[in-house]
Amino acid sequence: MTVSIKTPEQIQKMRIAGRMAAETLDIVTPYVKAGVSTGELNRICHDYITNVLDAIPAPLDYNGFPKSICTSVNNVICHGIPDDERFLKEGDIINIDVTVIKDGFHGDTSKMFTIGKPSVIASRLIHVAQESMYRAIKLVKPGARLGDIGAVIQKYAEGERFSVVREYCGHGIGEVFHEEPQVLHYGKKGTGMELAPGMAFTIEPMINQGRRETRLLPDEWTVVTKDRKLSAQWEHTLVVTETGYEVLTLRDDENFSRTEAG
Numbered sequence: 001m002t003v004s005i006k007t008p009e010q011i012q013k014m015r016i017a018g019r020m021a022a023e024t025l026d027i028v029t030p031y032v033k034a035g036v037s038t039g040e041l042n043r044i045c046h047d048y049i050t051n052v053l054d055a056i057p058a059p060l061d062y063n064g065f066p067k068s069i070c071t072s073v074n075n076v077i078c079h080g081i082p083d084d085e086r087f088l089k090e091g092d093i094i095n096i097d098v099t100v101i102k103d104g105f106h107g108d109t110s111k112m113f114t115i116g117k118p119s120v121i122a123s124r125l126i127h128v129a130q131e132s133m134y135r136a137i138k139l140v141k142p143g144a145r146l147g148d149i150g151a152v153i154q155k156y157a158e159g160e161r162f163s164v165v166r167e168y169c170g171h172g173i174g175e176v177f178h179e180e181p182q183v184l185h186y187g188k189k190g191t192g193m194e195l196a197p198g199m200a201f202t203i204e205p206m207i208n209q210g211r212r213e214t215r216l217l218p219d220e221w222t223v224v225t226k227d228r229k230l231s232a233q234w235e236h237t238l239v240v241t242e243t244g245y246e247v248l249t250l251r252d253d254e255n256f257s258r259t260e261a262g
């Protein structure tokens, strides 16, 4: 398994792409309200990415994916396809996943939104998914292992009596959307590849309210929970630095520091 090590020049390009992906989530946020269609959210992001950022929405035509972002509502785990018939309603939860390509490099990030007042269980699921990602990011530094990341996510999420999706994982990222290594969201501490400065990858845990099993819908993209219960996901793109990590897709609304140094 060969993992590319990014040069400082490449990391600078990834900073820009990462910031643009984060900014796209910022600009779509005010539109994520009851009554909007996921197709409309797709158009807003697409137009911003192409017209304002002069960037490329990576999902569009990626392995045949038909839209520019993924919108995953309620029991949809990931890769939900935006459409003009799906209108958000009070109580829904939705993940919006944005990936942009700028100057040849990818930035990939997603966040959860709640429509109106979420149920207690939905809020808790969303919080646990985000916290699991943050706990994993904090472990990233040279010499740490990929298994440390999976283990902390699994331990925390299962300790909260939720489950971790196995079939989909984080990934190396750079000039290629999905490259090595695979970043599993479960596993054993002290196992797996050792991290080194210049590695760039995503951490994007999918946490289910009920059982971890997944089902692929006939559209061959939409992944749902087999038990039809809720799923939540958050994603950041990060790079391993000499001393720890740098989150390339951090947003201003997050109470988390961009690097391990604060």
Ligand code: MF3
Pocket (backbone or CB within 6 Å): 058, 059, 060, 062, 063, 065, 069, 070, 079, 097, 098, 099, 108, 202, 204, 221, 235
């Ligand atoms: N953004 C997703 C990820 O985090 C991948 C979406 S691929 C698509 O890796 F084709 F569904 F858009």
Ligand code: CO
Pocket (backbone or CB within 6 Å): 108, 170, 171, 202, 204, 235
């Ligand atoms: Co990703």
Ligand code: CO
Pocket (backbone or CB within 6 Å): 097, 098, 099, 108, 109, 110, 235
């Ligand atoms: Co993504």
